[in-house]
Amino acid sequence: MLRDFSTCHDDFNLKPPDGILKEHTFSWLGFVQYLHVTTGLPHHSKAPRVVLIHKQFSVGTATDMLNLPKNYKLGNVIFGDYERDEEDCGLTRTQAKMGVKCPRAYFEMPLVDITPHPEYSRFGVGNSLALVKFLRPVKSHYMIPICLPTLIERETKRKNKAVFMVDYLSSVPKDFDSEKMAKKTLKMYTHKDCRRHRMRSQLGSEGVTHVLCSSGCGIRPGAPIVSHALEGTFQLIGIAAGGAPCARRSMRRKLNREPPLYIDVYPYASWIINYITAHVLPRPYPENFMLAEEGSSMGIHREYLRARRKQKSGWRARTYVTGDYCFKSLKKQRKTAFFYSEQFEVNADPPAKLNVIMKLSAGIECTIVCARLLLPNRLSKPEIEGVGGYNITITFNTLWFPYTFYFSLGLNGKNTTERDFSKWIVERSPGFW
Incomplete structure (x- = not known):
């Protein structure tokens, strides 16, 4: 709720x-x-x-x-x-x-x-x-x-x-x-x-x-x-x-x-x-609460200890979003920077089928925390990989579209932590950067 x-x-x-x-x-x-x-x-x-x-x-x-x-x-x-x-x-x-x-x-x-x-x-x-x-x-x-x-x-x-x-x-x-x-x-x-x-x-x-x-x-x-x-x-x-x-x-x-x-x-x-949320009663204990011989304690899920865990994804009207920050409150979303926005359009006569593969890099100084892809409808489900890092890959197909197909991409990011920066610095290619 x-x-x-x-x-x-x-x-x-x-x-x-x-x-x-x-x-x-x-x-x-x-x-x-x-x-x-x-x-x-x-x-x-x-x-x-x-x-x-x-x-x-x-x-x-x-x-x-x-x-x-x-x-x-x-x-x-x-x-x-x-x-x-x-x-x-x-x-x-x-x-x-x-x-x-x-x-x-x-x-x-x-x-x-x-x-x-x-x-x-x-x-x-x-x-x-x-x-x-x-x-x-x-x-x-x-x-x-x-x-x-x-x-x-x-x-x-x-x-x-x-x-x-x-x-x-x-x-x-x-x-x-x-x-x-x-x-x-x-x-x-x-x-x-x-x-x-x-x-x-x-x-x-x-x-x-x-x-x-x-x-x-x-x-x-x-x-x-x-x-x-x-x-x-x-x-x-x-x-x-x-x-x-x-x-x-x-x-x-x-x-x-x-x-x-x-x-x-x-x-x-x-x-x-x-x-609006008053009629939904919370559970008496969180899901990771457990009883031990020494007394109650909070269990730690193994996935929480990973440097990068799988990000949430889902539809919001015609926008497909990927990233945990996309599902947080507006107050927490404002702590990130909306740094990229671009609209794409493809025209074809006769109608054609389009397979889209996009690779974007924000640089290791920026961690991409939310990716939003705006599509004409929800009939083709895209895949956005890499959110939580600095490189993302977007893959989807348009099926057969009538003459004009458009989509828009928006990205939110925040400063990379020192721990991730030291981990990613070895991936930096001198020729490319």
Whole structure:
């Protein structure tokens, strides 16, 4: 369960410009419908946004989830840009070779429970977060949640202030098959800056305990502001509590007299993780605990004594990762350096089959701890050998691809230890180096 939070939207090549987004760009954004208790029709002007943070949980504002309009009830959570994988839509390997893709789809998920933060239910805080639990986890492998924010990324955005907002074009999406999303770059201001600005404008209290504000206007409740970290993770910085409508076009680019407010997500990150993982009880003893005549002791696995052990590997959406650091928390991943990123593309007419063998060396001063290979689909499983050292070998085949095949490679590394350096120095060839 804890590892699920490190398996989040991680794409170091995705840098879309402002404006209307292509489909399957940010599929973790959804919305909740307000349905009339008598007619069953959706509300004409309100559809609060929610953000997928776990396969079975999303997060939104507590006010929009619990204080419903009169004569309305909560409907299903809808993801208007649901991305299905080949198994989910029944796509065969032969169809994938011909270039057939899963058709566009939307996804309706029934709700099981809504849990607001205790500050909202017990202490009457005006705006806070609420967790929305689904009936079952999201099935598609390509529907991955957004990452929770880290302290380092939050401090970085506090200095450079560059974030972006993602939202649907329509205030109440209805035609799901043709609904579009858009991206808008904004300037973010911290609680201190926002409070000072509101006092200067003689406005009242913000009504939230952890508040951010930004440039722009007309922000809809629940819309997220997002940060794209250097290593590729998309992190949820804030969730909109609302904002004044745009009276003039010039208001969209500057800090207004009454700026839109956001709930700062980072202070709630530990509560989110604790609540979602609370129903999974840990084992009373670790697996390597054993009893001896002299008393209890911790057994040591033989493989832990090796200089290099086999690294973990697995899929993360369309990205195949190898390396123990790839499965650790974002905080521990930030201790490494994302030092290599390159995208490759092959064009062939008529379609062809490609066998790829790549050998890369980072030099003995750098230990490669995580390798990420982004592929068009999950139908061919690659092999990445050598992670944990300074040389890696990547091998995979493309089968028969339709005219264009692309893949991207990203590497994380850290400084080589003295022990490994002395072990590897004999491998250094004077002619090559």
